[in-house]
Amino acid sequence: MMAVPRSKNAYLYLAFQVLIGLLLMVYIVVCRLEVDEILSLIAKTRITYFALAALSYFTLDAVLSYRLFYLLQEIGYGVGYLRVLVSHLGGMLIGDVTPGRSGYFLTPVFLKRIGGVRASDAMACIFAPQGLEFLLKVGGALAAIIYLIVKVKITHLTSLTLWVAISLLVLLGGLMLGVAWLDESYTGRLFGRIPVLKRFNEQFLTFKGSSIRIRKNIKIIVALYMVGWIISGLQWYLIGRAIDLSVTYLEFFLLHPLLTTLMFLPATPAGLGIMESGTVIALSLLGISPTTGFTFALLVRANILLTDAVGITAFIHTPLDLEK
Numbered sequence: 001m002m003a004v005p006r007s008k009n010a011y012l013y014l015a016f017q018v019l020i021g022l023l024l025m026v027y028i029v030v031c032r033l034e035v036d037e038i039l040s041l042i043a044k045t046r047i048t049y050f051a052l053a054a055l056s057y058f059t060l061d062a063v064l065s066y067r068l069f070y071l072l073q074e075i076g077y078g079v080g081y082l083r084v085l086v087s088h089l090g091g092m093l094i095g096d097v098t099p100g101r102s103g104y105f106l107t108p109v110f111l112k113r114i115g116g117v118r119a120s121d122a123m124a125c126i127f128a129p130q131g132l133e134f135l136l137k138v139g140g141a142l143a144a145i146i147y148l149i150v151k152v153k154i155t156h157l158t159s160l161t162l163w164v165a166i167s168l169l170v171l172l173g174g175l176m177l178g179v180a181w182l183d184e185s186y187t188g189r190l191f192g193r194i195p196v197l198k199r200f201n202e203q204f205l206t207f208k209g210s211s212i213r214i215r216k217n218i219k220i221i222v223a224l225y226m227v228g229w230i231i232s233g234l235q236w237y238l239i240g241r242a243i244d245l246s247v248t249y250l251e252f253f254l255l256h257p258l259l260t261t262l263m264f265l266p267a268t269p270a271g272l273g274i275m276e277s278g279t280v281i282a283l284s285l286l287g288i289s290p291t292t293g294f295t296f297a298l299l300v301r302a303n304i305l306l307t308d309a310v311g312i313t314a315f316i317h318t319p320l321d322l323e324k
Helices: 006-032 035-043 047-074 081-095 102-115 119-151 156-181 184-192 195-213 215-242 249-264 274-285 290-315
Strands: none
Touching: 035 290, 047 081, 047 119, 047 215, 047 290, 081 102, 081 290, 102 119, 119 156, 119 215, 119 249, 119 274, 215 249, 215 290, 249 274, 274 290
16 A cells, blocks of 8 residues: 655644544534524624734734844844744744644744744744743643632542643643753753754754853743733733623633643644633633633634734745845
8 A cells, every 4th residue: 555645644633633623612512502602692792802802912922023033133133023023923823723833833934934044043042932931831820720729619620631731831841941951962962862853963053052042031031921921811801801701800810821721732723622621611610601611712712813814924925135
């Protein structure tokens, strides 16, 4: 039998993951919720608040792309902020439809084409900060769990699911920071022992060099993450106001890192169905009906997708003069 090309296998696997996510969504809606009530809530959504939430999310994109812009400046690139923003939005758009939001790591492809940034340098400015962001998310998720434990009773299954997600983030974040910021004598030996990766040794050394150069900027990375967290909480609060949810800003602020960790689980594209399920459970603990909680989760995902859709501009092949 002729082997199926690897690319076809990848597409089939992605299609399978999309199917899993869609089936989860259908199961939640058909078997657990009132479809008419969901449609009614969506129809009654106050557009002004929804639009303000989208503006908040775009502000978050602006902050994250500034972090990338700042780090690129630190390692010697003079690429303009607008080109970094467009590249970032392109990566976010792909991340919205790929398992574990892994598509964001294609941002260096856009930066190379749009801004003339070497891919390994761009990846260095993304990889380590993303690992640190995962660890900071863990701190936020732990705060949310403590808040929920104090406020309400959490079932054993819910608690176990949350701890598994947090453990995966700690492992992934720690691994990413280790690869990026540990001394080359450690990571170089490990990298060299993997036959498939040996041929990328030169690119890896370039990546390591750039990663270590941005290590001194850890304070600005953390500060910008905290600003982004505040903005993310505002986005969720505004979406909640759009459908009259009786949830405070503080509660959304704490729940955001906890629930968005579910989007990084690679079982479905951007945690499709998984994040929605987690949101329903978390909001139900705060006295919100499952139908309303699911509607909120749908509006959050729609808000993200509609805003990140601006990233389609990154796919337009327009000749650009590189900035010096």
